[in-house]
Amino acid sequence: MMTAFVHSISGEGPRDRAYLAVVMLLVLVVFAVPLLGLSPLASTPLGLDGYQVNLIGQVMAFALLALSLDLVWGYAGYLSLGHGLFFAIGGYLVGMHMIKLAYVGQSGVPTFLNYMGLSEFPFYWSGMEHFWVALLGALLLTALVSFVIGFLAFRSRVVGVYFAILSQAFVYVAMLIMSRNDTGFGGNNGITGFQSLFGVPLSAIESKVWLATASALVTLLTLILLRRLTRGPVGKLLVGVRDDEDRLRVLGYETLWLKIAVWCGSGLLAAIAGMLYVPQVQVASPQLLSPMLSIEIAVWVAIGGRGYLYGAIIGAILVNILKFWLTRFMPELWPFILSGAVLLVVVVLRNGLMDPGPTFRFLFESVRRQKVAGKGEGA
Amino acid sequence: MTSPQRQQTMHGSAQTALYIEDLTVEFDGFRAVDELTLLVDYGGIHGIIGPNGAGKTTVMDVITGVTKPRAGTVLLDRTHDVIGMHLSDRAAHGIGRKFQKPSVFEHLTVRENIALGVREYPDSLLREVLRGGGPAKRARVDEVLDTIALAAVADAEAGTLAHGQKQWLEIGMVLARDPRVLMLDEPVAGMSNTEREATAELLQRLRSPERAILLVEHDMQFVGQVSDRVSVMHEGKLLADGTMDQVTSDPEVVRVYLGR
Amino acid sequence: MRAGKIVLCLLLLVLATFVPVQAADIDRQGLVGIWCAGDDAERRDSFAAMLSQVESADEPTRQWVQSVLSAYREGDLFCTAETAFRPAGEAYENVLTGERVDALPADANAPFLNIPLRRALEPVSRAVTLVVSPEAAERLGAADGLSRSLGVVPPALIEELYATEPDARVRSALEQVLVGVWLASGDPADQQRAIAALAADPTRQNLTTLERFVDGAEGSLSPSVEAAADEALSKVKLTVQASDILTVLYHGLSYGSVLFLAALGLAVIFGLMGVINLAQAEFVMIGAYVTWFVQEALKVVAPDLLDAYIFIAIPFAFLGPALVGVLMEWGVVRHLYHRPLLTLLATWAVSLLLINIVRVSIGTQNLSFYTPEYLKSGFTVFSEFAITWTRLLSIFFAALALVGTLFVLYRTRFGLRVRATTQNRRMSGCVGVSTRRTDSMAFAFGSGLAGIAGLALSNIYNVNPTMGTSLIIDSFIVVVVGGVGSVLGTAVAALGIGELNAFIEPQYGAVASKVIVLLAVILFIQQKPNGLFPPKGRR
Structure with missing residues (x-):
C-alpha cells in the first residue's frame, strides 16, 4: 500500500526522475532568466520582458513558500494554515529596509508614520537601512514567533485540525493587528513606496531579473538541502512523528524538540520567501497575512502532492501561473477553477498530481465498491 | 552484570525489576486500576491475564507514561521513580513496550524501523541525527534482525509485511535498545498456530537474567506455555498470583472466568 | 420639513386675510428692525423681551414669531431697509405685510449671526417652540x-x-x-x-x-441638602453601575448566542466525524439568504404574513442548508474520512465555491431585511439597561437550537445513533447502526443548525456572500474550548467567549478583544487540552 509514498522517502525509481526533472527546471530558470532578460537575447522574440520576469520571480518565491509548508505538512504531518505569518514577517522587514533606504540622508518620514504623529523613525527602525540588520531581524523574529507558537502548540499536544485552525487563528489575528493604522505599518495599505534594493532601482529590469534569479536559486538550494535532510535520519524521524508519534515517544524520542526544530526551520524558509517576494510586488501589506493566502499555500502543496518536496514546487508553479493568467483575462472564473481543482485533486487524486498511483486505485475501488481501511494519509 | 542475589529489602528483592504499589488509575470516576500491588522479577516471563477491562493494558500505559495514574508508586530497580520520569527517559532507563495494535512505521523499511530503536547517543537527539548510523548501529540492527528472524525481508517496507511479521518487527524495534523491562501487549493476537509457535520460541530467546518480560495476553494457553509466573487481574485488582497451575486452580479465578 | 413650512405659510396667509392684525402685544416691525440691523446687545435683549411677550400673545402672533424666528435662525430671513422676507415655497413673503413676491429685492440680504448670538438665540427658539408647538414630539x-x-x-x-x-x-x-x-x-x-x-x-x-x-x-x-445629595449620589451610582454590568452581560449573552448558533452545527459534525467543516460559515450565509428569499416571496404571495416572515422562514432556513450539506457530504466529505486535513482543504474549496456562486448569481451587496414593527424597539428595564428585541430574538433562537439539539440527540433514535457512532464508530457499525446514513443525516442536521444561525443573524448582521468568513475561526475556537462534540460544552464556551468579548471590546476595541480571546484560549488549551467537557471513556 501507498508504495509511491514510501518511494518518496527512501526508494529509487520514477520518484528520483521527477526530482531530477524539477531540479533541472530550477537550474534552467536560474540560467535562463538573466540570459533572456538581460543579454542581447532580451530583444529577440525569445526574450523576456519585465512583466514576465517579475511573474517568474513571484512564482519562484511562492515555490519556496510551498516547500517550507511541505516540510511540516508532508513530512511531520502538521498542516499549518498560518504560514503567511512567517512570510509576512520576512516581507515586512525587507519592506522596512527598503523604506529606510529611501529616506537615508533625508529628514522626514513616510506618510504612514506622519499619520501617527511621528516626525522621525521609531527605535525599531534603527539600523534598518543595512540589509543584514533587516535579514537578521526577520530571521530572529521568525524564530522567536515560530518557537513560541510551536512550543505552546506541541507541548499541549495540539494536533491535526486543531493545529491547522489554531495556526489560522494566529495569522488572522496578526492580520487584524497589522490592518490597524495605529500599529505603525501603514494599516490596510501596508508599506510601499520602495525605490531600490542593493543600489539597483526596483523599476529597472536588472532588479527584476536578479530578484527572480535569486528566488529560483534559493528555491533550488532549499530543495536540494531538504531532499538530503528528509532522506536522512531526520526524515525517518519525521515520518515516525507523522505516522505514529506515540510509538516514537515510547521508543524514547523526545518528539517535542524535533517538531519545534522542524517547525521553526519551516518558518524561517517562509520568511526568506517573504523577503524575496515583497521587493518584487513592491508592497508589504496585511494581504500577506490574509487567511486566504495561507490556505492557498496548502492548496499548492495538496495539488502538487505532499511529502515529495518537488511536488510542492510543481503545485505552486502550476497554480500560480494559472492564477496569473486567469485573473488577468477572466477574473470571475478564477475562484471556480481553484475550488474545482482542489476538490478534484483532493477527492479524486488524493495525493496530488505527482502521485497518480492512488487515482487508479480510487477508480478501481469505486468500481469494486471496496472499502479502504488505510492509515497513513500523511496528514 | 553480577548475578542477582536474593536479598529482601523494603521494595522487593534484588531480583525485582518493577515494584508497583497501590497503583490507582481513574477515567472520569471509573477505576480502571484499583490499588494494585505487583512485583515483576528479572530473569523470567511474567504473564498478566484477566477478563476484558481488568486493567492489564492500563498498567502498561502507566509504566510507559502514556497514562498518568491517580495514585501509587512504580519503582524500577527499587530506586528509580518511574511515574516521575519523562516519557523519553523511560526508554533510556530500559523500559520498552510493544503495543496491542501493531505499531510499526509502514512507510519505512524493516531495517529503518529497527534502526529507529537503536540509540547511539541516548542523551542527545541532535548528535544522534548528525552522527548516528555508524557501523555499531548497523551491527546492532543486523543482530536484532537475526533474533526476530526477519533478515530475509530487511529491505521491504514494513507496510508490506504480514500481520505476524509486523508483531515481530515491533518487538524487534523495542529489543534494539536491549530493554531491561520488556512489555508485550498481546503479541500473538491474530496469529496462526505456526506464528504463535515461532513467537513462543522468540520469547524464550529473549529471556535473560538481566531482563524482565511482562506479558499481557488473552491466549491462556500461550501464557501458560511461556510464563514462569502469572498474575490474574480483575476489575483493576490483583486476584491471584503464582504459577499457571496455581492460579487456574484458585476458586476466585475460576469464578471470575466461568461467570458468577 | 419643506411641505410643513408651505402648509404653515398658507395657513398664515389665510389667517392674515381674516384676522385683523393686532400689534398691541408684540411690535413686529420693531422686532424685525432690531433683528435686521440692531447691534449684538440690542438683538440679545430683544430675544428676552420677545419671549416674555409671546406667552400671552394670541395664536397668530405666536405662529408668526415661531416662523420668523426659525427663518432668522436658519439664515433665511432676508432683510431690506424697511422690512424682511422669508421663503414661502418658490416665492418670498414679506413678514410684515404678508404680501408675496417672486424674487427678492436687490438690496435684501440675510443678517449674519455670530456664534455668541446663535448661542443666545438657541434656547429662546426652543422656548418658543415649547410655548407654541402643538406637536408633542x-x-x-x-x-x-x-x-x-x-x-x-x-x-x-x-x-x-x-x-x-x-x-x-x-x-x-x-x-x-x-x-x-x-x-x-x-x-x-x-x-x-x-x-x-x-x-x-x-x-x-x-x-x-x-x-x-x-x-x-x-x-x-446646607447640611441637609448635602446629606441628601450624597445619599442620592451613592444610590444612583450603584444603580448605574449595576445597569452597566447587566448591559455588558446582556451584550455578551447575545454575542455568545450568535457564536453558539454558528458553532453548534460545527461541534455536532466535528464530534461525530472528526471533520471540521470550513464551509459551515457559508451555511450560515445560505440560511440568511433563504430567509431573505422567504421574505421576498411573502411580499409577493402573502403580504399579510410578511410580519411573521422570520418564523415562517425557520423550516426553510433549516432545510435549505441541510440539503446543501447532504450534497456536500455525499459528493466530497464521505470520500475523505480518516483524512481530516484534506477534508479541511476540501471544505474550504466548497466554501469558496458557495461564496462565488452566490456572488455571481445574486451579487455582493448587502441584502435588505424588513424589520417588523414588533422587533424595532425594545424597552428599558432600569437605568441604562435596555433590552432590544432583535438581540433578544437571537438569544431566543440560540435557546431554541440548544433545546432542539439536546432533544434530537437524547430523545430520538437518530440521536441515539449519532451518540453511539460518536463514541465508537466500529462498534456501532457492528451492532447494526448504518454509520453511513448517520453521518449523512448528522451532516444535514449540523448544516441546518448553521442555517438557523443565519436566520437569527439576518436582523443583526450585514448579510452578504462573505459574511461567514469572520465567523468560522471564532466558532472553531468555541468548539475547541467546549470539548469535541459536547453540546453543553459548546454552549458554555460560546457564552464564556461572548462575555469575555463583551467586557473587553468596549474598552480596548475589537482587535484587542480578538487578540486577548485567542491568547486566553491558547493558555486554556495548555491547561485543558481536551476542552471544558472532554469526551468520556478510555483513550
Whole structure:
C-alpha cells in the first residue's frame, strides 16, 4: 500500500526522475532568466520582458513558500494554515529596509508614520537601512514567533485540525493587528513606496531579473538541502512523528524538540520567501497575512502532492501561473477553477498530481465498491 | 552484570525489576486500576491475564507514561521513580513496550524501523541525527534482525509485511535498545498456530537474567506455555498470583472466568 | 420639513386675510428692525423681551414669531431697509405685510449671526417652540435641548410650562431642565426637590448632574441638602453601575448566542466525524439568504404574513442548508474520512465555491431585511439597561437550537445513533447502526443548525456572500474550548467567549478583544487540552 509514498522517502525509481526533472527546471530558470532578460537575447522574440520576469520571480518565491509548508505538512504531518505569518514577517522587514533606504540622508518620514504623529523613525527602525540588520531581524523574529507558537502548540499536544485552525487563528489575528493604522505599518495599505534594493532601482529590469534569479536559486538550494535532510535520519524521524508519534515517544524520542526544530526551520524558509517576494510586488501589506493566502499555500502543496518536496514546487508553479493568467483575462472564473481543482485533486487524486498511483486505485475501488481501511494519509 | 542475589529489602528483592504499589488509575470516576500491588522479577516471563477491562493494558500505559495514574508508586530497580520520569527517559532507563495494535512505521523499511530503536547517543537527539548510523548501529540492527528472524525481508517496507511479521518487527524495534523491562501487549493476537509457535520460541530467546518480560495476553494457553509466573487481574485488582497451575486452580479465578 | 413650512405659510396667509392684525402685544416691525440691523446687545435683549411677550400673545402672533424666528435662525430671513422676507415655497413673503413676491429685492440680504448670538438665540427658539408647538414630539426635542442651556429663558416660564404640560415625556424632559435650575438656585427646598427628582430616575446623565453639583458646591450647601445629595449620589451610582454590568452581560449573552448558533452545527459534525467543516460559515450565509428569499416571496404571495416572515422562514432556513450539506457530504466529505486535513482543504474549496456562486448569481451587496414593527424597539428595564428585541430574538433562537439539539440527540433514535457512532464508530457499525446514513443525516442536521444561525443573524448582521468568513475561526475556537462534540460544552464556551468579548471590546476595541480571546484560549488549551467537557471513556 501507498508504495509511491514510501518511494518518496527512501526508494529509487520514477520518484528520483521527477526530482531530477524539477531540479533541472530550477537550474534552467536560474540560467535562463538573466540570459533572456538581460543579454542581447532580451530583444529577440525569445526574450523576456519585465512583466514576465517579475511573474517568474513571484512564482519562484511562492515555490519556496510551498516547500517550507511541505516540510511540516508532508513530512511531520502538521498542516499549518498560518504560514503567511512567517512570510509576512520576512516581507515586512525587507519592506522596512527598503523604506529606510529611501529616506537615508533625508529628514522626514513616510506618510504612514506622519499619520501617527511621528516626525522621525521609531527605535525599531534603527539600523534598518543595512540589509543584514533587516535579514537578521526577520530571521530572529521568525524564530522567536515560530518557537513560541510551536512550543505552546506541541507541548499541549495540539494536533491535526486543531493545529491547522489554531495556526489560522494566529495569522488572522496578526492580520487584524497589522490592518490597524495605529500599529505603525501603514494599516490596510501596508508599506510601499520602495525605490531600490542593493543600489539597483526596483523599476529597472536588472532588479527584476536578479530578484527572480535569486528566488529560483534559493528555491533550488532549499530543495536540494531538504531532499538530503528528509532522506536522512531526520526524515525517518519525521515520518515516525507523522505516522505514529506515540510509538516514537515510547521508543524514547523526545518528539517535542524535533517538531519545534522542524517547525521553526519551516518558518524561517517562509520568511526568506517573504523577503524575496515583497521587493518584487513592491508592497508589504496585511494581504500577506490574509487567511486566504495561507490556505492557498496548502492548496499548492495538496495539488502538487505532499511529502515529495518537488511536488510542492510543481503545485505552486502550476497554480500560480494559472492564477496569473486567469485573473488577468477572466477574473470571475478564477475562484471556480481553484475550488474545482482542489476538490478534484483532493477527492479524486488524493495525493496530488505527482502521485497518480492512488487515482487508479480510487477508480478501481469505486468500481469494486471496496472499502479502504488505510492509515497513513500523511496528514 | 553480577548475578542477582536474593536479598529482601523494603521494595522487593534484588531480583525485582518493577515494584508497583497501590497503583490507582481513574477515567472520569471509573477505576480502571484499583490499588494494585505487583512485583515483576528479572530473569523470567511474567504473564498478566484477566477478563476484558481488568486493567492489564492500563498498567502498561502507566509504566510507559502514556497514562498518568491517580495514585501509587512504580519503582524500577527499587530506586528509580518511574511515574516521575519523562516519557523519553523511560526508554533510556530500559523500559520498552510493544503495543496491542501493531505499531510499526509502514512507510519505512524493516531495517529503518529497527534502526529507529537503536540509540547511539541516548542523551542527545541532535548528535544522534548528525552522527548516528555508524557501523555499531548497523551491527546492532543486523543482530536484532537475526533474533526476530526477519533478515530475509530487511529491505521491504514494513507496510508490506504480514500481520505476524509486523508483531515481530515491533518487538524487534523495542529489543534494539536491549530493554531491561520488556512489555508485550498481546503479541500473538491474530496469529496462526505456526506464528504463535515461532513467537513462543522468540520469547524464550529473549529471556535473560538481566531482563524482565511482562506479558499481557488473552491466549491462556500461550501464557501458560511461556510464563514462569502469572498474575490474574480483575476489575483493576490483583486476584491471584503464582504459577499457571496455581492460579487456574484458585476458586476466585475460576469464578471470575466461568461467570458468577 | 419643506411641505410643513408651505402648509404653515398658507395657513398664515389665510389667517392674515381674516384676522385683523393686532400689534398691541408684540411690535413686529420693531422686532424685525432690531433683528435686521440692531447691534449684538440690542438683538440679545430683544430675544428676552420677545419671549416674555409671546406667552400671552394670541395664536397668530405666536405662529408668526415661531416662523420668523426659525427663518432668522436658519439664515433665511432676508432683510431690506424697511422690512424682511422669508421663503414661502418658490416665492418670498414679506413678514410684515404678508404680501408675496417672486424674487427678492436687490438690496435684501440675510443678517449674519455670530456664534455668541446663535448661542443666545438657541434656547429662546426652543422656548418658543415649547410655548407654541402643538406637536408633542417637537416640544420634546425642544425640552431636551433646553436642559443643556437655559440662556435667557426665565425659569419661571419653564415651571409654568411644566405645570401645564399634558405629555408625560415632555414633562419629564422639562423636569430635567428644571433640575438644573433648582440645583443652581441656591434655595435648599428647590435643591431638595431636584435631588429627589434625580434620584428617582437613576440614569448616567443624572449621575453626571449630581456629581457636578456635589463637586461644584464645595461646602456651600446646607447640611441637609448635602446629606441628601450624597445619599442620592451613592444610590444612583450603584444603580448605574449595576445597569452597566447587566448591559455588558446582556451584550455578551447575545454575542455568545450568535457564536453558539454558528458553532453548534460545527461541534455536532466535528464530534461525530472528526471533520471540521470550513464551509459551515457559508451555511450560515445560505440560511440568511433563504430567509431573505422567504421574505421576498411573502411580499409577493402573502403580504399579510410578511410580519411573521422570520418564523415562517425557520423550516426553510433549516432545510435549505441541510440539503446543501447532504450534497456536500455525499459528493466530497464521505470520500475523505480518516483524512481530516484534506477534508479541511476540501471544505474550504466548497466554501469558496458557495461564496462565488452566490456572488455571481445574486451579487455582493448587502441584502435588505424588513424589520417588523414588533422587533424595532425594545424597552428599558432600569437605568441604562435596555433590552432590544432583535438581540433578544437571537438569544431566543440560540435557546431554541440548544433545546432542539439536546432533544434530537437524547430523545430520538437518530440521536441515539449519532451518540453511539460518536463514541465508537466500529462498534456501532457492528451492532447494526448504518454509520453511513448517520453521518449523512448528522451532516444535514449540523448544516441546518448553521442555517438557523443565519436566520437569527439576518436582523443583526450585514448579510452578504462573505459574511461567514469572520465567523468560522471564532466558532472553531468555541468548539475547541467546549470539548469535541459536547453540546453543553459548546454552549458554555460560546457564552464564556461572548462575555469575555463583551467586557473587553468596549474598552480596548475589537482587535484587542480578538487578540486577548485567542491568547486566553491558547493558555486554556495548555491547561485543558481536551476542552471544558472532554469526551468520556478510555483513550
